[in-house]
Amino acid sequence: MKDEVQTPAERTANLKGMGTSRKRVEDVRFTQGRGNYVDDIKMDGMLYGDFVRSPYAHARVVSVNKEAALAIPGVVAVLTAEDLEPLGLHWMPTLAGDKQMVLADGKVLFQGQEVAYVVADDRYVAADAAELVEVEYEELPVVVDPFEALKTDVVLREDLAGQTEGAHGPRKHHNHIFTWEAGEKDATEAVIAGADVVAEEMVYYHRTHPCPLETCGCVASMDKVTGKLTLYGTFQAPHAIRTVVSLISGIAEHNIRVISPDIGGGFGNKVGAYPGYVCSVVASIVTGKPVKWIEDRMENLMSTAFARDYWMQGKIAATSEGKITGLWCHTTADHGGFDACADPTKFPAGFMNICTGSYDIPTAYLAVDGVYTNKAPGGVAYRCSFRVTEAAYFIERMIEVLAIKLNMDAAELRRINFIRKDQFPYQSALGWEYDSGDYHTAWDKAMNAVGYDDLRAEQAQQLEDFNAGKTRKLMGIGLTHFTEIVGAGPVKNCDILGLGMFDSCEIRIHPTGSALARLGTISQGQGHATTFAQIIASEIGIPADDITLEEGDTDTAPYGLGTYGSRSTPVAGAATAMAGRKIRAKAQMIAAYLLEVHDDDVEFDIDRFVVKGAPERFKTMKEIAFAAYNQAIPGIEPGLEAVSYYDPPNMTYPFGAYVCVLDIDVDTGEAEVRQFYALDDCGTRINPMIIEGQVHGGLTEALAIAMGQEIAYDEMGNVKTGTLMDFFWPTAWETPNYQTDHTTTPSPHHPIGAKGVGESPNVGGVPCFSNAVHDAFKSFGLTQTHMPHDHWRIWKTANGLGLHG
Amino acid sequence: MSKMHVKMTVNGKEVEALAEPRTLLIHFLREDLKITGPHIGCETSHCGACTVDIDGKSVKSCTVFVAQANGADVTTVEGLVNEDGTLGVIQEMFREHHGLQCGFCTPGMITRAHRLLQENPTPSEEEVRFGMAGNLCRCTGYQNIVKSILAAADHLNAQKEAAE
Incomplete structure (x- = not known):
């Protein structure tokens, strides 16, 4: 056998495991323009959504006239908050325990806010129609300075008027959201009062934007025959999006499939839920057709995720x-x-x-x-x-x-x-x-x-x-x-909208010794398909090149909270290693059976289990995988797969x-x-x-x-x-x-x-x-x-x- | 809106279609021809994700009407693959030197690099940086893109020398 003449160093190199500068598997597609980003998705009869946005930072919306827009051939609908209200979808929950207008409900609070959503059979027609929606505004005093906001009589969030308790404790002013404290106030102030030297400064970290090269977008497709909603989008947390869509739309979660295809950079911009997603889902449910919404760059910088x-x-x-x-x-x-x-x-x-x-x-x-x-x-x-x-x-x-x-x-x-x-x-x-x-x-x-x-x-x-x-x-x-x-992050401390921030990995070893792994995260350029396979290669002893890695399809991948906050390697990477170890534990029992020794008498060695003290007696992972499926082993179920949901201790x-x-x-x-x-x-x-x-x-x-x-x-x-x-x-x-x-x-x-x-x-x-x-x-x-x-x-x-x- | 008859060569193949004259070339390529390598990043000619090669020049296809490209010879990143389906030299060097991450700028980058190396087969690092300044990347910090292009130049020149 070829294996037997390889040195341990050669066998290790063959795995392309951890520590190797393995070339990226993703690049074969990307370098020849064969990525599949959300705007590359085409479906029969697909409609296009486009927003009418507020030119004002603070104004009442007096009226919205859709007539001229609806008169253009190809325009299917123009949605406003009035249309969404009967569905309870004119507002949506935010990730921070607040709520946000999906479409302007009586007023607008920032320039670029979504006022109406036009649906048409062509993206140019949708853009034309958005220009023709007539919105009458009444301007209100604008507050852009946060210090001024805490002094002014101008009430920004009239919907919260009189509420002195917010999602994170007491509110001190009508424009105040929360106060959050850590550490010891009195003790710290005492130290400062008695210190040899005190330096004091106002440090401002200005407002900026992640601005990935690909903007946010989605394609919502409601299949009225099966009752199943498929939502493709630039989601850094596809599983969380599925749960949130289910909770706010009332569609049972098993009838929602969220797919994050290739993502052209995220950097935090694509974590949240945006009005464009909600409007596209509603439009698809109403029309029974797939609806695509893709932000343009100005919309991206003005409205999503500073x-x-x-x-x-x-x-x-x-x-x-x-x-x-x-x-x-x-x-x-x-x-x-x-x-x-x-x-x-x-x-x-x-x-x-x-x-x-x-x-x-x-x-x-x-x-x-x-x-x-x-x-x-x-x-x-x-x-x-x-x-x-x-x-x-x-x-x-x-x-x-x-x-x-x-x-x-x-x-x-x-x-x-x-x-x-x-x-x-x-x-x-x-x-x-x-x-x-x-x-x-x-x-x-x-x-x-x-x-x-x-x-x-x-x-x-x-x-x-x-x-x-x-x-x-x-x-x-x-x-x-x-x-x-x-x-x-430990689930006991960290959740988003009540969803615990664990992550996951499922690994299936195929009978011939190659593998498929799926994770709850989603790569946006980090190269997960390359690196997570390397973890598995080192843990299980199967070459990284023989491992396919999939993420981002909620129908197939195990549940996880996604990729942001540098959490993929610390959380999903840990899940990957743990799932690998479960497989290795079963492989050990199979190897011991095949080698006719006790489980404890074999040990893992790069890509095989060897009999302790007799390294010439071994079974490679490929041999073990084949036996796992095809040999009746007393007391051991067929198959070789594992899943790990990892809740990090810290x-x-x-x-x-x-x-x-x-x-x-x-x-x-x-x-x-x-x-x-x-x-x-x-x-x-x-x-x-x-x-x-x-x-x-x-x-x-x-x-x-x-x-x-x-x-x-x-x-x-x-x-x-x-x-x-x-x-x-x-x-x-x-x-x-x-x-x-x-x-x-x-x-x-x-x-x-x-x-x-x-x-x-x-x-x-x-x-x-x-x-x-x-x-x-x-x-x-x-x-x-x-x-x-x-x-x-x-x-x-x-x-x-x-x-x- | 009335449509016009357009005809052009794209990646070596003749294509004919009816399109609104106002259609941007990037949309014509992506929507009508289903050539989705070139991407849309800004729609204002700043980012270069939509870069294609038209009649031997790098062009940002998000600000060109399809009517303007009528009769042109257009190459996209899909057209830079070798005849046997393997990656072209520049594509291979981007992979070799980790010149891409999310891949969204990559088709524009590679298409621009292809033209740059035709214009200047032996560029210095500075010339590569200047010549690629019309293409934005958010992921790589450009260091490995520059490395990839310089390596591609070496490879292409070695190929040329071997052929001579």
Whole structure:
């Protein structure tokens, strides 16, 4: 047999298991244009939906006249809230315990809000008809500032008038949503009052948007004969969508099939439920035909799923030697017109309480006030676990501000405050148990890799040259050490709309030794079909190339909560390993029977079970698979398959050390990134090639956010950044090369020690770029300026500091 | 709306159809011809997901009317596959160097890279970055896309040398 002449190393390599930079199986389709994205779906008789949207940020809807639209040949229907009301579908529940209008019910609360839904037999006709729907509005005073919102008499949510209790506790004002607290207020304030040094700053993380290249969309198809609804869509959580559709539509869940086909990037944009989905389902039920709805880019940026918009007031206390003694934060969170944040139920401000970061801070307090404004709803976890980017940005800015106050090197300040390796598992002051970490090792590796001391010397020289009039460029060195919290998440703590956040994997081994695996998650570019097969390959000993992986079809895949918040590897990856181990346990019994020894006398060895002490006696997994189906084995059921539903005991805590070096032209405001070093520790590494790709991508989104990408409104509530002309998305020309590195600190509670990586670079990247900009101006007295650091804002900073003469 | 008769060559095949003159080329390709490789990402010519090759030039097909492409020679990513059905060199290099993730920008990227390497068979990294700046990617940070294209240039040049 060929197997017998292979060395163990060759057999391991043949599996392409964990640790291998296996080429992606997805790419064969994608590189030749054979992906199947939602807009590629074509069905007989398919109709197209398009929205009439509000041009106003706050207005009463006086009347809607559909006549002219309905007169166009090909227009099938124009739906308004009045049409949806008898079905109880003119409002829908949000993921945050609030409710949201599906179509404007008497008023609109943000520009771009859905007012009417046109259905036609052609997408051009639907667009034509949407133009002809006449809507009469009566403008109302617009509130775009969250601080003003808490003072004004203007009531945004009239439907909640008089309700002093919200989904997350008492409401203090008619535009207030919730207050959420963590830590000890009195103790923290006492520490701050008695501290040697206190630094205080308002840190604003601006409103931005995930903006995946593919917008949101769906195809709803109600089969009136079978009574079955099939809903294709860009869903990051297809199973949750099925349950939600069932709950709000009254269609029994077994009669709903949700399919997420290939998804062109998600980044949190495709977690929530949007009016387009509800309207398409209703339109398909009414017409009996498939109905497709695809957002255009302006609709995407204006209406679905903004991120951030956190005003974080902070105080950080320390001894005169720089040992941090306390952290205080009050956040004003702008949630827009409806509270549609995608957060676990018990965490209306997400995991913002990870804001003590990588530091051993004994006392801390956090309060977050959620506020309604006339902006789009959302507040999604954009390439991060829930509100973790906000938390990381806050603490990494506060550390810099404290370093300035202490007149201390910011790298050294971090080093003396890191949680030490021997303190893990570490209980944070705001309530988390960090699973594992080795921050000092990562930090020292990063500092050595970039030659930190030399960089500071070079910066000092450049500053001297600048002051001497020899250059107009300033050098900035940005530092960040971040700690994430991902992989939600124990079900006892984490649910969304009551759905527990476990995940799942089902594996079937075929008689000839190849396999099919299905998961409750859904890839949007992360390469699940490649990496999860690698986990199985290592666990079971079947080559990854012989394993097909499927996700996203709720009729076939096991139930799971989907892909966001870096939860696929920590949760579904764990389920995959556990399902693999169940199969391996059965395979062990079969092997023992075939080898005529006791179960305990065989052991797993790469791709086979061998008799202990007699490795020449073995059965390969292929042989075992065939026997599992085709040989009568006393006491063992035929077949070789397993399913695992994994409820993680804790979340995972990936971390990293980043350094950014950039040069700022004070006269043009341009910032050019000269070097970016990213060390990530995501625990056990499954596919280094894919990890590196995730890091490059996340850093580029961080570059975008830090340096220009925002959703900006004027005082009338008009979106100023509604196209890719205004919404900064870096090109290849503006994007630097990145230098990646890693340490490996496995998670002690995860079956394979993996922690998740997709979001780390965005979480750590944003403060790193921003800190570099701040650092460049530090010598001129700058402590804090708000992102995004576009050329205009950098120029203004330079000008404000008197650098233009 | 009245329809016009359009005729063009797409991926080496002659096609004829009736289409509204206002139909955008991207919709004609995707809806009428069922060529769904080119994608729609912005509809304002910024993202390049809809990039096709028309008469030897990279064109964003979301802002071209089908009427403007009448009589043209159009190539999409589907047309860059080898005759035997295997991946073309650029496609293979994107796979080899992890030059794609979600795959949505990929058809436009590869189609643009194909033209770029015709225009400049030996580009520097800087020239690749500049030449690809009309195509946006949200996933990869471009580093591996640039690597893929530089590797494809090497392969294509080696093939050319071997043939000579």
